[in-house]
Amino acid sequence: SLLDSAIEILDRKGQTIPRVVARPVLETFTTLRDHDSAGRGVRLASMTGMAIGDYLMMEGELIRIEQLPENPDEDFLIIGSRGQRIGFEGTTPETHALDTPVYKVSLHKPDTELPSGGMPPVTFTYRNDDGGPGYGKDSHLSFVAPEDGEYYLRLKDVRDTGGEATHAYRLTIAAPAPDYTLTVNPASPNVPVGGSVPVTVTANRIDGFDGRIDVRLEGLPAGLQATRGSILPNHYSTVLTISAPTNLTTNKIAPITLLVVGTAEIAGREISRVADPEDMISVVSVASPPDLTISTEQKELILKPGDIVDITVRINRRNGFAGRVPVEVRNMPLGITIPDVGLNGVLITETETSRTFKIAVDPNTPPLEQQLYIVGRVETNSPIASEHAAQPIKLTIVPKQPTVANRNQ
Structure with a gap:
């Protein structure tokens, strides 16, 4: 089918239904380049006031920050899946031109009384164009009725084209099945x-x-x-x-x-x-035995929000391999970052066999447990990656203890 669908929910009077209200609290803009509708990297002019997990509004798109840039020459990393950024509250990732305004926003229920002043809030309705990773151009929308009554679903082509023979579709309406x-x-x-x-x-x-x-x-x-x-x-x-x-x-x-x-x-x-x-x-x-083995000194990390810890990774080159080794940390939960790594990331050069870097915990990270994997890559021209992992590091984030005032002060 040639249909590029968009769907929205209307009330019995044919009016759109509010889903969430976004209140802008900070303003910046995209820089360096135009941004496509898929990439998870977004370059912004300023990171002042931004934090991991914050919601951003880029025109009609709501996204969330997964990782902050370490320097002005890096992108914000946006939460995504399968290489595509995810739009929240039913919004669809879009292309954005250079200098597009971007707002950090707080999200509220439609009936919330917001303080006056500042930039006006934006109401998002129950509408979806592309359903996100796994749906392609198909639309997907979750709807919670604000009250009992009659509602209508409107389906259209986003380009306002149509034709019975060329724009066939199958519409499914069902209770959510998580x-x-x-x-x-x-x-x-x-x-x-x-x-x-x-x-x-x-x-x-x-x-x-x-x-x-x-x-x-x-x-x-x-x-x-x-x-x-x-x-x-x-x-x-x-x-x-x-x-x-x-x-x-x-x-x-x-x-x-x-x-x-x-x-x-x-x-x-x-x-x-x-x-x-x-x-x-x-x-x-x-x-056969690998060209590279990799290990870490640390086997377990027990950290609190706000902590920063050193990680030392060591490699052993084999079979005549003498090249540099880029290193990644995989399985990092939201709120865990690698600060101060520079443009090359964590890199063990041709003359080195180890590298020490830092892992930082965002102050707002909740308690969690996860396995971290340090992965080294042998750089080749083959399309098949030659990657080798160290034994996992058990990461535990424990609650930060409240500060108790000293009565003698």
Whole structure:
């Protein structure tokens, strides 16, 4: 179909229905370049007053900050999934020209009495153009009726074109059925003897489900090991690793199909889903020893909001590999950042075998537990990534203790 749909909900008088009110509290603008409708990086002129988790309004789009820039030459990282930023409250990510105004906003119910003064609030109605990651150009809208009554759904083409033969559609109206599906990348990893490879499991959250999803690998043959992971509430992915011991011979493990299984509690029931049931993950082979092994001095971090801690990563080059090694920290929850890394990120140069960097906890980060993975990359021209992971670091964020005043002061 040629239809590029948009849907909205109207009351019995044909009027749009308020969903949320955005009150601007700070103003800035986009800089450096135009921004497309997918990218998670947004360059803004100022970060003054911005914090992780804040909502931003760019024209008709509501987004949230996942990570702040470390210097003026970096982008704000916006919450997203599958490489696309996510629009909140039913809004659709759009393209934005250079110098587009951007506002930090607070969100309120439509009947909230807001203080006068400042920039006028903006009311968002129940409307959606593109449904977000997993929906493509199809529209998807969650509607909560403000009161009992009759409501209408209006469907149109965003370009105001039409035609019975060329713009066919299927419209589904149903009660929300919170659920999720899982995908895996890479789908067919090669596991080197004596090494570990990272595997990313991504959740497609359906109909408002935002709970925790525990993820595990099943069907591993003897000799291979895998970690478990969790996709935290309001997050979209987690990382697992598959490892092979140094004494494993490559001819002992034939290619085998594995199951990546997720388990979550939805409406009081335990719901399990298998990742990519029609295209299951497959360990193609157990490969020869890797060109790189990576390790960390820290195995566990217990931190409070506002803490900053040093992490030291060490590498061991093999098989004649002598190149530089870019390093990433994966599985970082919202509120965990790597400050002061510069334009090259965390990089171990050709003459180095270690690097120390910092991990910082935003002061507003809630208590949580997650596994962090330090991943090093062998830079090659191959489209298949050559990535190697250290053993996970268990991260625990504990509540910050309130300050007690000294009575003797």
